[in-house]
Amino acid sequence: MKEVDIAIIGGGPAGLMAAEAAASSGANVVLLERDGHLGGQLVKQTHKFFGSEKQYASTRGIYIANILEDKLKEMPDKVEIWKGATAIGLYEDDVLAVEVGKEIKKLKAKRFIVATGASEKSLVFVNNELPGIYGAGAVQTLMNVNGVRPGQRVLMVGAGNIGLIVSYQLLQAGVEVAAIIDAAPTIGGYLVHASKIRRAGVPILTSHTVTRAYGKESVEGATLVALDEQWQPLPGTEKEVAVDVICISVGLSPLAELLWHAGCEMHYIPQLGGHVPIRDKNLKTNVDAVYIAGDITGIEEASSAMVEGRLAGLTASASIGFKHDDYEAEVLDCNEQLRSLRAGPVGEHINQGMALVTSGE
Amino acid sequence: MLRIEEHPILTFDKSKTVTFTFDGKEIEGYEGDTIASALHAAGVKVMGHHYDSGRPRGFYCAIGNCGACLMVVNGEPNIRVCVEPLVEGLVVETQSNKGDLV
Amino acid sequence: MYLRTGVADKELVVNTIPSDERRQKGPYVFIECYQEIPCDPCTKICPFGSILPMDDINDLPRTDYDTCTGCTICAAICPGLAIFIIDETYSETEGTVGIPYEFSPLPAKGDVVEAMNRAGEVICDATVLRVNPNKKRQSTPLVTLVVPKELIMEVRFFRLKKNAADALPEVDPYDEENLPDSTVICRCENVTLGEVRALIDEGYDNVDEIKRISRAGMGPCQGRTCRPLIMGEIRRKTGKEFDEIELGAFRPPTKPIQFEQLMGGEEDDN
Numbered sequence: 235m236k237e238v239d240i241a242i243i244g245g246g247p248a249g250l251m252a253a254e255a256a257a258s259s260g261a262n263v264v265l266l267e268r269d270g271h272l273g274g275q276l277v278k279q280t281h282k283f284f285g286s287e288k289q290y291a292s293t294r295g296i297y298i299a300n301i302l303e304d305k306l307k308e309m310p311d312k313v314e315i316w317k318g319a320t321a322i323g324l325y326e327d328d329v330l331a332v333e334v335g336k337e338i339k340k341l342k343a344k345r346f347i348v349a350t351g352a353s354e355k356s357l358v359f360v361n362n363e364l365p366g367i368y369g370a371g372a373v374q375t376l377m378n379v380n381g382v383r384p385g386q387r388v389l390m391v392g393a394g395n396i397g398l399i400v401s402y403q404l405l406q407a408g409v410e411v412a413a414i415i416d417a418a419p420t421i422g423g424y425l426v427h428a429s430k431i432r433r434a435g436v437p438i439l440t441s442h443t444v445t446r447a448y449g450k451e452s453v454e455g456a457t458l459v460a461l462d463e464q465w466q467p468l469p470g471t472e473k474e475v476a477v478d479v480i481c482i483s484v485g486l487s488p489l490a491e492l493l494w495h496a497g498c499e500m501h502y503i504p505q506l507g508g509h510v511p512i513r514d515k516n517l518k519t520n521v522d523a524v525y526i527a528g529d530i531t532g533i534e535e536a537s538s539a540m541v542e543g544r545l546a547g548l549t550a551s552a553s554i555g556f557k558h559d560d561y562e563a564e565v566l567d568c569n570e571q572l573r574s575l576r577a578g579p580v581g582e583h584i585n586q587g588m589a590l591v592t593s594g595e
Numbered sequence: 596m597l598r599i600e601e602h603p604i605l606t607f608d609k610s611k612t613v614t615f616t617f618d619g620k621e622i623e624g625y626e627g628d629t630i631a632s633a634l635h636a637a638g639v640k641v642m643g644h645h646y647d648s649g650r651p652r653g654f655y656c657a658i659g660n661c662g663a664c665l666m667v668v669n670g671e672p673n674i675r676v677c678v679e680p681l682v683e684g685l686v687v688e689t690q691s692n693k694g695d696l697v
Numbered sequence: 698m699y700l701r702t703g704v705a706d707k708e709l710v711v712n713t714i715p716s717d718e719r720r721q722k723g724p725y726v727f728i729e730c731y732q733e734i735p736c737d738p739c740t741k742i743c744p745f746g747s748i749l750p751m752d753d754i755n756d757l758p759r760t761d762y763d764t765c766t767g768c769t770i771c772a773a774i775c776p777g778l779a780i781f782i783i784d785e786t787y788s789e790t791e792g793t794v795g796i797p798y799e800f801s802p803l804p805a806k807g808d809v810v811e812a813m814n815r816a817g818e819v820i821c822d823a824t825v826l827r828v829n830p831n832k833k834r835q836s837t838p839l840v841t842l843v844v845p846k847e848l849i850m851e852v853r854f855f856r857l858k859k860n861a862a863d864a865l866p867e868v869d870p871y872d873e874e875n876l877p878d879s880t881v882i883c884r885c886e887n888v889t890l891g892e893v894r895a896l897i898d899e900g901y902d903n904v905d906e907i908k909r910i911s912r913a914g915m916g917p918c919q920g921r922t923c924r925p926l927i928m929g930e931i932r933r934k935t936g937k938e939f940d941e942i943e944l945g946a947f948r949p950p951t952k953p954i955q956f957e958q959l960m961g962g963e964e965d966d967n
Binding site: 268269270275280294296353354356363364365366367368369371372373375376377378379380381382383384385406407408451452489 | 597598599601602603604605607609625627628629632635636640641642650651652653654655656657658659660661663677678680
């Protein structure tokens with residue numbers, strides 16, 4: 235059984251930053267990624283990122299993954315990267331079971347940083363499981379990783395940032411977007427994203443939902459209905475839209491199975507997208523060996539995931555005696571970045587949610 | 596044709612073709628494809644039928660979370676084709692049962 | 698309205714237009730960023746410091762029009778594609794609008810395109826004056842259009858003149874009521890909304906019991922797809938909050954594993 239100081243589960247923005255911070259603190263790190271390449275969902279983000287310089291603002295997500303991976307390659311003696319490696323169980327004796335290829339390996343670590351990200355939420359409507367109804371992330375993967383269009387004409391359900399961004403990416407790939415609908419009365423995503431898609435001629439219908447998909451073997455169309463102020467369907471407002479893809483972008487929920495395995499205390503926090511663990515300011519859960527970073531702490535942007543990764547990498551290392559040379563300043567900087575990313579009106583719900591599950595000063 | 600030929604930001608390497616079969620029919624994809632993406636590009640959206648209701652099933656998440664895209668690959672059932680790389684000569688079949696213990 | 702439609706209201710736009718005097722002097726940057734979000738690259742990149750520093754990363758950008766030269770550097774890096782370059786001195790009757798354009802193919806100089814407003818409506822034809830692909834920096838191409846002066850604050854996008862995408866044939870929808878009991882809620886095990894509703898009515902008010910009886914959540918996705926949906930149905934029918942709904946145990950493995958793999962796993966060496 236392999237033993238290591240810190241095992242990081244998930245090679246997305248949070249995990250990559252955590253690995254770099256832990257290794258530069260002096261800890262030996264194994265970074266696990268279930269996919270064949272690092273970067274997590276960054277590899278399909280063709281848009282330029284928001285935030286500030288420290289979170290690679292104005293750089294396209296697809297390039298950030300490479301920048302972060304290159305940093306790890308500079309520390310080969312400290313960081314071991316396992317690609318194609320899926321963590322299948324985290325046990326209370328601090329052993330992680332990992333599927334690598336067809337083999338099951340055990341990995342014992344003094345600290346685990348769980349950075350497994352999120353999975354896409356779904357929506358119930360008639361025929362919601364017909365082929366042609368895809369998660370927004372699936373559509374992004376198909377288009378931006380594999381170079382394949384999801385179809386000819388898409389109905390986007392959800393006007394949050396992901397729905398807006400993926401709609402724009404659909405247009406860029408030459409796919410028609412029939413409409414973006416959202417049950418909420420207002421657009422949830424950044425308005426600059428909404429504006430750029432509106433001026434390309436795509437209607438955004440707030441207070442609308444999809445009640446059914448139709449089609450025999452795959453989607454041929456959808457029925458939309460307008461909602462009143464109590465989110466109830468307004469009779470007589472049904473309309474049909476002929477589309478061959480319905481893209482579901484109704485949010486993400488933290489992918490937290492490993493935390494449940496490990497015995498972390500979990501609570502349902504709507505502002506954070508689902509069940510999340512309680513944690514302290516150092517991103518340590520109630521289980522001493524388990525730290526968290528990225529969407530698993532609560533659904534946010536990749537910019538905050540990167541900062542959280544760095545913070546967890548620093549604090550988890552320090553807790554087993556590998557203290558970064560500039561530990562205090564580095565931790566302060568992370569906290570300051572997180573504070574400022576969440577300081578505006580769009581960060582309000584994040585702060586509310588975080589306050590409910592974060593203990594101590 | 597669902598392949599993206601021209602894109603403002605990305606380029607796709609289509610230099611190496613990969614041939615496989617789907618329910619006995621020969622299909623071409625490219626190196627870098629998953630089984631699901633190659634099938635989808637060839638117009639195949641239905642990857643199986645539910646073992647009980649017989650209703651059609653395709654992929655949903657495309658990153659290995661949801662398990663909606665299980666197919667039989669080289670005789671082995673329950674393969675999540677959305678994360679299974681396409682390699683030369685694969686035999687891919689629709690799955691309409693739970694898969695048998697060998 | 699902006700929050701509902703994504704189209705900026707006139708009042709928002711009018712507020713940041715520079716003085717008439719400045720507008721006669723040459724090109725200037727026009728930033729249509731009206732929502733406080735954490736983003737500040739524009740303030741860092743301007744070589745003239747014309748986009749003023751922010752006290753907080755969530756502040757709205759403010760432009761010092763006296764020092765702005767309309768150089769376009771900020772427009773190429775803005776993640777929101779929200780920065781336009783306006784020049785009202787192009788001719789007696791025409792001005793130019795520089796538009797961030799991340800589509801392929803790019804138009805060519807001299808092409809006539811259909812200019813659109815913030816709501817995506819075609820409002821005039823426009824000639825392409827310049828195309829800066831910004832290839833080197835992997836940033837956003839900027840396309841400059843010549844438009845009638847009176848539309849300079851309206852034109853914000855364009856499309857190439859070509860045939861619209863082939864429309865799909867209209868299909869007759871099924872004629873059933875919205876969300877009938879037959880709607881599938883757990884796709885792995887094909888459990889319907891009706892089955893779940895009946896169980897809740899019988900008093901099974903948590904995910905764990907519903908899973909054991911109906912198998913919803915026991916398929917290959919392990920409940921990732923249907924668990925939140927079933928929780929929603931329980932909340933709707935019982936008024937229970939999500940945090941009060943018992944989910945049941947989560948056990949390894951997190952993905953389908955063959956027996957053969959488990960048999961071949963590492964031996965315990967302690």
